[in-house]
Amino acid sequence: MKRSTFAILTSLVVVTACTTAQLNQTMSEVNKALKTEQPLTTGEVAEGLKEALINGISNGSDLASQLDGYFKNPKIKIPFPPDVKKVEDKLRQIGLGSEVDKFILTLNRGAEDAAKEAKPIFISAIKQMTIQDAWGILKGTDNAATEYLKRTTSAQLREKFQPVMASSLSKVNATKYYSDIVTRYNKIPFVEKVNPDLNDYATTKAMDGLFLLIADEEKKIRENPLARTTELLKRVFGSQQ
Known part of the structure:
Protein backbone atom coordinates (compact mmCIF):
# COMPACT_ATOMS: atom_id res chain seq x y z
CA MET A 1 0.00 0.00 0.00
CA LYS A 2 1.38 3.36 -0.98
CA ARG A 3 2.05 6.03 1.58
CA SER A 4 2.86 9.59 0.71
CA THR A 5 6.11 11.15 1.79
CA PHE A 6 4.00 13.75 3.51
CA ALA A 7 2.36 11.12 5.69
CA ILE A 8 5.74 9.61 6.58
CA LEU A 9 7.12 13.00 7.52
CA THR A 10 4.08 13.82 9.60
CA SER A 11 4.29 10.60 11.57
CA LEU A 12 7.94 11.19 12.37
CA VAL A 13 7.72 14.78 13.58
CA VAL A 14 7.07 15.21 17.30
CA VAL A 15 4.16 17.34 18.50
CA THR A 16 6.36 19.83 20.31
CA ALA A 17 8.43 22.47 18.48
CA CYS A 18 11.40 20.96 16.68
CA THR A 19 14.96 21.91 17.54
CA THR A 20 17.67 21.86 14.91
CA ALA A 21 18.94 18.55 16.29
CA GLN A 22 15.45 17.05 16.17
CA LEU A 23 14.99 18.21 12.59
CA ASN A 24 18.27 16.67 11.53
CA GLN A 25 17.47 13.39 13.28
CA THR A 26 13.99 13.33 11.74
CA MET A 27 15.37 13.99 8.26
CA SER A 28 17.80 11.11 8.68
CA GLU A 29 14.92 8.79 9.54
CA VAL A 30 12.81 10.16 6.69
CA ASN A 31 15.55 9.64 4.10
CA LYS A 32 16.15 6.12 5.42
CA ALA A 33 12.43 5.40 5.09
CA LEU A 34 12.30 6.84 1.59
CA LYS A 35 15.51 5.10 0.47
CA THR A 36 16.34 8.02 -1.81
CA GLU A 37 19.61 8.22 -3.67
CA GLN A 38 19.67 11.96 -3.04
CA PRO A 39 18.67 12.53 0.58
CA LEU A 40 16.26 15.37 1.30
CA THR A 41 17.46 18.19 3.54
CA THR A 42 15.31 20.21 5.92
CA GLY A 43 15.83 23.16 3.58
CA GLU A 44 14.52 21.17 0.62
CA VAL A 45 11.42 20.16 2.53
CA ALA A 46 10.77 23.82 3.39
CA GLU A 47 11.36 24.85 -0.22
CA GLY A 48 9.07 22.07 -1.40
CA LEU A 49 6.28 23.34 0.81
CA LYS A 50 6.85 26.90 -0.39
CA GLU A 51 6.76 25.69 -3.97
CA ALA A 52 3.53 23.80 -3.32
CA LEU A 53 1.97 26.91 -1.80
CA ILE A 54 3.12 29.17 -4.61
CA ASN A 55 1.68 26.70 -7.13
CA GLY A 56 -1.58 26.60 -5.21
CA ILE A 57 -1.77 30.36 -4.95
CA SER A 58 -0.97 30.82 -8.62
CA ASN A 59 -3.63 28.31 -9.65
CA GLY A 60 -6.16 29.65 -7.17
CA SER A 61 -5.60 33.28 -8.13
CA ASP A 62 -5.75 32.43 -11.83
CA LEU A 63 -9.05 30.61 -11.35
CA ALA A 64 -10.51 33.48 -9.34
CA SER A 65 -9.34 36.24 -11.67
CA GLN A 66 -10.68 34.79 -14.91
CA LEU A 67 -14.07 35.87 -16.26
CA ASP A 68 -16.80 34.36 -14.05
CA GLY A 69 -14.12 33.06 -11.66
CA TYR A 70 -16.26 34.26 -8.76
CA PHE A 71 -19.63 34.82 -10.42
CA LYS A 72 -20.12 31.28 -11.74
CA ASN A 73 -18.38 29.44 -8.90
CA PRO A 74 -21.04 28.76 -6.25
CA LYS A 75 -18.34 28.07 -3.65
CA ILE A 76 -17.00 31.64 -3.77
CA LYS A 77 -19.66 33.75 -5.52
CA ILE A 78 -20.21 36.95 -3.57
CA PRO A 79 -23.91 37.50 -2.80
CA PHE A 80 -25.75 40.69 -1.89
CA PRO A 81 -24.46 41.81 1.54
CA PRO A 82 -26.41 39.69 4.05
CA ASP A 83 -26.67 42.45 6.67
CA VAL A 84 -28.80 44.44 4.20
CA LYS A 85 -30.64 41.48 2.65
CA LYS A 86 -33.85 43.38 3.34
CA VAL A 87 -32.73 45.91 0.71
CA GLU A 88 -32.48 43.17 -1.93
CA ASP A 89 -35.80 41.62 -0.90
CA LYS A 90 -37.65 44.95 -0.94
CA LEU A 91 -36.24 46.04 -4.30
CA ARG A 92 -37.20 42.71 -5.88
CA GLN A 93 -40.70 43.09 -4.46
CA ILE A 94 -41.14 46.45 -6.20
CA GLY A 95 -39.82 45.23 -9.55
CA LEU A 96 -36.17 46.28 -9.33
CA GLY A 97 -34.70 42.76 -9.33
CA SER A 98 -32.73 43.47 -12.52
CA GLU A 99 -30.91 46.31 -10.74
CA VAL A 100 -29.99 43.97 -7.89
CA ASP A 101 -28.78 41.30 -10.34
CA LYS A 102 -26.66 43.85 -12.17
CA PHE A 103 -25.05 44.91 -8.92
CA ILE A 104 -24.28 41.31 -7.87
CA LEU A 105 -22.65 40.68 -11.26
CA THR A 106 -20.45 43.79 -11.02
CA LEU A 107 -19.60 42.99 -7.39
CA ASN A 108 -18.17 39.65 -8.51
CA ARG A 109 -16.47 41.25 -11.50
CA GLY A 110 -14.72 43.56 -9.06
CA ALA A 111 -13.48 40.58 -7.06
CA GLU A 112 -12.27 38.87 -10.23
CA ASP A 113 -10.35 41.97 -11.20
CA ALA A 114 -8.84 42.44 -7.74
CA ALA A 115 -7.76 38.77 -7.55
CA LYS A 116 -5.12 39.49 -10.21
CA GLU A 117 -3.34 41.76 -7.74
CA ALA A 118 -3.52 39.34 -4.80
CA LYS A 119 -1.03 36.77 -6.10
CA PRO A 120 2.20 38.75 -5.50
CA ILE A 121 1.02 39.68 -1.99
CA PHE A 122 0.52 36.02 -1.07
CA ILE A 123 3.74 34.89 -2.72
CA SER A 124 5.78 37.48 -0.84
CA ALA A 125 4.40 36.14 2.45
CA ILE A 126 5.24 32.55 1.49
CA LYS A 127 8.83 33.39 0.63
CA GLN A 128 9.33 34.67 4.18
CA MET A 129 8.28 31.33 5.68
CA THR A 130 10.97 29.77 7.88
CA ILE A 131 12.02 26.12 8.12
CA GLN A 132 10.33 25.97 11.52
CA ASP A 133 7.11 27.26 9.93
CA ALA A 134 7.35 24.55 7.28
CA TRP A 135 7.75 21.79 9.84
CA GLY A 136 4.77 23.13 11.76
CA ILE A 137 2.74 22.82 8.56
CA LEU A 138 3.95 19.24 8.08
CA LYS A 139 2.31 18.37 11.39
CA GLY A 140 -0.97 19.93 10.33
CA THR A 141 -4.08 19.08 8.33
CA ASP A 142 -4.70 19.14 4.59
CA ASN A 143 -5.17 22.90 4.68
CA ALA A 144 -2.54 23.67 7.33
CA ALA A 145 -0.52 25.85 4.97
CA THR A 146 -3.59 27.83 3.97
CA GLU A 147 -4.47 28.34 7.62
CA TYR A 148 -0.91 29.48 8.25
CA LEU A 149 -1.29 32.09 5.52
CA LYS A 150 -4.60 33.25 6.96
CA ARG A 151 -3.09 33.57 10.40
CA THR A 152 0.08 35.38 9.38
CA THR A 153 -0.99 37.52 6.44
CA SER A 154 -4.67 38.44 6.75
CA ALA A 155 -4.10 41.83 8.39
CA GLN A 156 -1.39 42.82 5.92
CA LEU A 157 -3.37 41.43 3.00
CA ARG A 158 -6.48 43.36 3.97
CA GLU A 159 -4.48 46.58 4.26
CA LYS A 160 -3.01 46.11 0.78
CA PHE A 161 -5.97 44.43 -0.84
CA GLN A 162 -8.68 46.85 0.26
CA PRO A 163 -7.60 49.76 -1.96
CA VAL A 164 -7.17 47.32 -4.85
CA MET A 165 -10.71 46.08 -4.27
CA ALA A 166 -12.05 49.64 -4.03
CA SER A 167 -10.41 50.49 -7.35
CA SER A 168 -11.76 47.34 -8.98
CA LEU A 169 -15.31 47.94 -7.72
CA SER A 170 -15.17 51.47 -9.06
CA LYS A 171 -13.76 50.33 -12.41
CA VAL A 172 -16.67 47.94 -13.04
CA ASN A 173 -19.23 50.43 -11.66
CA ALA A 174 -20.20 48.20 -8.71
CA THR A 175 -19.80 51.13 -6.32
CA LYS A 176 -22.11 53.29 -8.42
CA TYR A 177 -24.73 50.57 -8.79
CA TYR A 178 -24.65 49.91 -5.06
CA SER A 179 -25.01 53.60 -4.28
CA ASP A 180 -27.96 53.79 -6.66
CA ILE A 181 -29.60 50.75 -5.05
CA VAL A 182 -29.16 52.04 -1.49
CA THR A 183 -30.39 55.50 -2.53
CA ARG A 184 -33.51 54.00 -4.09
CA TYR A 185 -34.13 51.87 -1.03
CA ASN A 186 -33.68 54.75 1.39
CA LYS A 187 -36.33 56.73 -0.53
CA ILE A 188 -38.97 54.07 0.17
CA PRO A 189 -41.35 55.44 2.84
CA PHE A 190 -41.01 54.13 6.40
CA VAL A 191 -37.92 51.93 5.79
CA ILE A 221 -0.78 18.76 -4.31
CA ARG A 222 -0.68 16.78 -1.07
CA GLU A 223 -2.87 13.96 -2.42
CA ASN A 224 -2.54 13.90 -6.21
CA PRO A 225 0.80 13.03 -7.84
CA LEU A 226 -0.32 14.66 -11.11
CA ALA A 227 -0.60 18.01 -9.31
CA ARG A 228 3.13 17.96 -8.46
CA THR A 229 4.61 19.83 -11.36
CA THR A 230 8.30 20.04 -10.43
CA GLU A 231 11.02 17.59 -9.39
CA LEU A 232 11.27 19.10 -5.91
CA LEU A 233 7.54 18.72 -5.34
CA LYS A 234 7.71 15.12 -6.55
CA ARG A 235 10.58 14.39 -4.18
CA VAL A 236 8.97 16.04 -1.15
CA PHE A 237 5.44 14.78 -1.77
CA GLY A 238 6.27 11.67 -3.81
CA SER A 239 4.75 8.25 -3.10
CA GLN A 240 6.68 5.30 -1.71
CA GLN A 241 5.80 1.66 -1.20
Whole structure:
Protein backbone atom coordinates (compact mmCIF):
# COMPACT_ATOMS: atom_id res chain seq x y z
CA MET A 1 0.00 0.00 0.00
CA LYS A 2 1.38 3.36 -0.98
CA ARG A 3 2.05 6.03 1.58
CA SER A 4 2.86 9.59 0.71
CA THR A 5 6.11 11.15 1.79
CA PHE A 6 4.00 13.75 3.51
CA ALA A 7 2.36 11.12 5.69
CA ILE A 8 5.74 9.61 6.58
CA LEU A 9 7.12 13.00 7.52
CA THR A 10 4.08 13.82 9.60
CA SER A 11 4.29 10.60 11.57
CA LEU A 12 7.94 11.19 12.37
CA VAL A 13 7.72 14.78 13.58
CA VAL A 14 7.07 15.21 17.30
CA VAL A 15 4.16 17.34 18.50
CA THR A 16 6.36 19.83 20.31
CA ALA A 17 8.43 22.47 18.48
CA CYS A 18 11.40 20.96 16.68
CA THR A 19 14.96 21.91 17.54
CA THR A 20 17.67 21.86 14.91
CA ALA A 21 18.94 18.55 16.29
CA GLN A 22 15.45 17.05 16.17
CA LEU A 23 14.99 18.21 12.59
CA ASN A 24 18.27 16.67 11.53
CA GLN A 25 17.47 13.39 13.28
CA THR A 26 13.99 13.33 11.74
CA MET A 27 15.37 13.99 8.26
CA SER A 28 17.80 11.11 8.68
CA GLU A 29 14.92 8.79 9.54
CA VAL A 30 12.81 10.16 6.69
CA ASN A 31 15.55 9.64 4.10
CA LYS A 32 16.15 6.12 5.42
CA ALA A 33 12.43 5.40 5.09
CA LEU A 34 12.30 6.84 1.59
CA LYS A 35 15.51 5.10 0.47
CA THR A 36 16.34 8.02 -1.81
CA GLU A 37 19.61 8.22 -3.67
CA GLN A 38 19.67 11.96 -3.04
CA PRO A 39 18.67 12.53 0.58
CA LEU A 40 16.26 15.37 1.30
CA THR A 41 17.46 18.19 3.54
CA THR A 42 15.31 20.21 5.92
CA GLY A 43 15.83 23.16 3.58
CA GLU A 44 14.52 21.17 0.62
CA VAL A 45 11.42 20.16 2.53
CA ALA A 46 10.77 23.82 3.39
CA GLU A 47 11.36 24.85 -0.22
CA GLY A 48 9.07 22.07 -1.40
CA LEU A 49 6.28 23.34 0.81
CA LYS A 50 6.85 26.90 -0.39
CA GLU A 51 6.76 25.69 -3.97
CA ALA A 52 3.53 23.80 -3.32
CA LEU A 53 1.97 26.91 -1.80
CA ILE A 54 3.12 29.17 -4.61
CA ASN A 55 1.68 26.70 -7.13
CA GLY A 56 -1.58 26.60 -5.21
CA ILE A 57 -1.77 30.36 -4.95
CA SER A 58 -0.97 30.82 -8.62
CA ASN A 59 -3.63 28.31 -9.65
CA GLY A 60 -6.16 29.65 -7.17
CA SER A 61 -5.60 33.28 -8.13
CA ASP A 62 -5.75 32.43 -11.83
CA LEU A 63 -9.05 30.61 -11.35
CA ALA A 64 -10.51 33.48 -9.34
CA SER A 65 -9.34 36.24 -11.67
CA GLN A 66 -10.68 34.79 -14.91
CA LEU A 67 -14.07 35.87 -16.26
CA ASP A 68 -16.80 34.36 -14.05
CA GLY A 69 -14.12 33.06 -11.66
CA TYR A 70 -16.26 34.26 -8.76
CA PHE A 71 -19.63 34.82 -10.42
CA LYS A 72 -20.12 31.28 -11.74
CA ASN A 73 -18.38 29.44 -8.90
CA PRO A 74 -21.04 28.76 -6.25
CA LYS A 75 -18.34 28.07 -3.65
CA ILE A 76 -17.00 31.64 -3.77
CA LYS A 77 -19.66 33.75 -5.52
CA ILE A 78 -20.21 36.95 -3.57
CA PRO A 79 -23.91 37.50 -2.80
CA PHE A 80 -25.75 40.69 -1.89
CA PRO A 81 -24.46 41.81 1.54
CA PRO A 82 -26.41 39.69 4.05
CA ASP A 83 -26.67 42.45 6.67
CA VAL A 84 -28.80 44.44 4.20
CA LYS A 85 -30.64 41.48 2.65
CA LYS A 86 -33.85 43.38 3.34
CA VAL A 87 -32.73 45.91 0.71
CA GLU A 88 -32.48 43.17 -1.93
CA ASP A 89 -35.80 41.62 -0.90
CA LYS A 90 -37.65 44.95 -0.94
CA LEU A 91 -36.24 46.04 -4.30
CA ARG A 92 -37.20 42.71 -5.88
CA GLN A 93 -40.70 43.09 -4.46
CA ILE A 94 -41.14 46.45 -6.20
CA GLY A 95 -39.82 45.23 -9.55
CA LEU A 96 -36.17 46.28 -9.33
CA GLY A 97 -34.70 42.76 -9.33
CA SER A 98 -32.73 43.47 -12.52
CA GLU A 99 -30.91 46.31 -10.74
CA VAL A 100 -29.99 43.97 -7.89
CA ASP A 101 -28.78 41.30 -10.34
CA LYS A 102 -26.66 43.85 -12.17
CA PHE A 103 -25.05 44.91 -8.92
CA ILE A 104 -24.28 41.31 -7.87
CA LEU A 105 -22.65 40.68 -11.26
CA THR A 106 -20.45 43.79 -11.02
CA LEU A 107 -19.60 42.99 -7.39
CA ASN A 108 -18.17 39.65 -8.51
CA ARG A 109 -16.47 41.25 -11.50
CA GLY A 110 -14.72 43.56 -9.06
CA ALA A 111 -13.48 40.58 -7.06
CA GLU A 112 -12.27 38.87 -10.23
CA ASP A 113 -10.35 41.97 -11.20
CA ALA A 114 -8.84 42.44 -7.74
CA ALA A 115 -7.76 38.77 -7.55
CA LYS A 116 -5.12 39.49 -10.21
CA GLU A 117 -3.34 41.76 -7.74
CA ALA A 118 -3.52 39.34 -4.80
CA LYS A 119 -1.03 36.77 -6.10
CA PRO A 120 2.20 38.75 -5.50
CA ILE A 121 1.02 39.68 -1.99
CA PHE A 122 0.52 36.02 -1.07
CA ILE A 123 3.74 34.89 -2.72
CA SER A 124 5.78 37.48 -0.84
CA ALA A 125 4.40 36.14 2.45
CA ILE A 126 5.24 32.55 1.49
CA LYS A 127 8.83 33.39 0.63
CA GLN A 128 9.33 34.67 4.18
CA MET A 129 8.28 31.33 5.68
CA THR A 130 10.97 29.77 7.88
CA ILE A 131 12.02 26.12 8.12
CA GLN A 132 10.33 25.97 11.52
CA ASP A 133 7.11 27.26 9.93
CA ALA A 134 7.35 24.55 7.28
CA TRP A 135 7.75 21.79 9.84
CA GLY A 136 4.77 23.13 11.76
CA ILE A 137 2.74 22.82 8.56
CA LEU A 138 3.95 19.24 8.08
CA LYS A 139 2.31 18.37 11.39
CA GLY A 140 -0.97 19.93 10.33
CA THR A 141 -4.08 19.08 8.33
CA ASP A 142 -4.70 19.14 4.59
CA ASN A 143 -5.17 22.90 4.68
CA ALA A 144 -2.54 23.67 7.33
CA ALA A 145 -0.52 25.85 4.97
CA THR A 146 -3.59 27.83 3.97
CA GLU A 147 -4.47 28.34 7.62
CA TYR A 148 -0.91 29.48 8.25
CA LEU A 149 -1.29 32.09 5.52
CA LYS A 150 -4.60 33.25 6.96
CA ARG A 151 -3.09 33.57 10.40
CA THR A 152 0.08 35.38 9.38
CA THR A 153 -0.99 37.52 6.44
CA SER A 154 -4.67 38.44 6.75
CA ALA A 155 -4.10 41.83 8.39
CA GLN A 156 -1.39 42.82 5.92
CA LEU A 157 -3.37 41.43 3.00
CA ARG A 158 -6.48 43.36 3.97
CA GLU A 159 -4.48 46.58 4.26
CA LYS A 160 -3.01 46.11 0.78
CA PHE A 161 -5.97 44.43 -0.84
CA GLN A 162 -8.68 46.85 0.26
CA PRO A 163 -7.60 49.76 -1.96
CA VAL A 164 -7.17 47.32 -4.85
CA MET A 165 -10.71 46.08 -4.27
CA ALA A 166 -12.05 49.64 -4.03
CA SER A 167 -10.41 50.49 -7.35
CA SER A 168 -11.76 47.34 -8.98
CA LEU A 169 -15.31 47.94 -7.72
CA SER A 170 -15.17 51.47 -9.06
CA LYS A 171 -13.76 50.33 -12.41
CA VAL A 172 -16.67 47.94 -13.04
CA ASN A 173 -19.23 50.43 -11.66
CA ALA A 174 -20.20 48.20 -8.71
CA THR A 175 -19.80 51.13 -6.32
CA LYS A 176 -22.11 53.29 -8.42
CA TYR A 177 -24.73 50.57 -8.79
CA TYR A 178 -24.65 49.91 -5.06
CA SER A 179 -25.01 53.60 -4.28
CA ASP A 180 -27.96 53.79 -6.66
CA ILE A 181 -29.60 50.75 -5.05
CA VAL A 182 -29.16 52.04 -1.49
CA THR A 183 -30.39 55.50 -2.53
CA ARG A 184 -33.51 54.00 -4.09
CA TYR A 185 -34.13 51.87 -1.03
CA ASN A 186 -33.68 54.75 1.39
CA LYS A 187 -36.33 56.73 -0.53
CA ILE A 188 -38.97 54.07 0.17
CA PRO A 189 -41.35 55.44 2.84
CA PHE A 190 -41.01 54.13 6.40
CA VAL A 191 -37.92 51.93 5.79
CA GLU A 192 -34.92 52.06 8.11
CA LYS A 193 -32.10 53.82 6.27
CA VAL A 194 -28.97 51.78 5.46
CA ASN A 195 -25.47 52.65 4.28
CA PRO A 196 -23.10 49.68 4.94
CA ASP A 197 -19.44 49.63 3.93
CA LEU A 198 -19.45 47.86 0.56
CA ASN A 199 -15.66 47.84 0.18
CA ASP A 200 -15.06 46.13 3.52
CA TYR A 201 -17.67 43.48 2.74
CA ALA A 202 -16.35 42.86 -0.78
CA THR A 203 -12.75 42.69 0.43
CA THR A 204 -13.59 40.12 3.11
CA LYS A 205 -15.57 37.93 0.72
CA ALA A 206 -12.95 38.18 -2.04
CA MET A 207 -10.19 37.14 0.38
CA ASP A 208 -12.31 34.29 1.74
CA GLY A 209 -12.82 33.04 -1.81
CA LEU A 210 -9.12 33.15 -2.59
CA PHE A 211 -8.23 31.25 0.59
CA LEU A 212 -10.83 28.62 -0.26
CA LEU A 213 -9.38 28.08 -3.74
CA ILE A 214 -5.84 27.97 -2.34
CA ALA A 215 -6.90 25.33 0.21
CA ASP A 216 -8.34 23.24 -2.63
CA GLU A 217 -5.07 23.50 -4.56
CA GLU A 218 -3.00 22.68 -1.47
CA LYS A 219 -5.02 19.52 -0.91
CA LYS A 220 -4.56 18.45 -4.53
CA ILE A 221 -0.78 18.76 -4.31
CA ARG A 222 -0.68 16.78 -1.07
CA GLU A 223 -2.87 13.96 -2.42
CA ASN A 224 -2.54 13.90 -6.21
CA PRO A 225 0.80 13.03 -7.84
CA LEU A 226 -0.32 14.66 -11.11
CA ALA A 227 -0.60 18.01 -9.31
CA ARG A 228 3.13 17.96 -8.46
CA THR A 229 4.61 19.83 -11.36
CA THR A 230 8.30 20.04 -10.43
CA GLU A 231 11.02 17.59 -9.39
CA LEU A 232 11.27 19.10 -5.91
CA LEU A 233 7.54 18.72 -5.34
CA LYS A 234 7.71 15.12 -6.55
CA ARG A 235 10.58 14.39 -4.18
CA VAL A 236 8.97 16.04 -1.15
CA PHE A 237 5.44 14.78 -1.77
CA GLY A 238 6.27 11.67 -3.81
CA SER A 239 4.75 8.25 -3.10
CA GLN A 240 6.68 5.30 -1.71
CA GLN A 241 5.80 1.66 -1.20
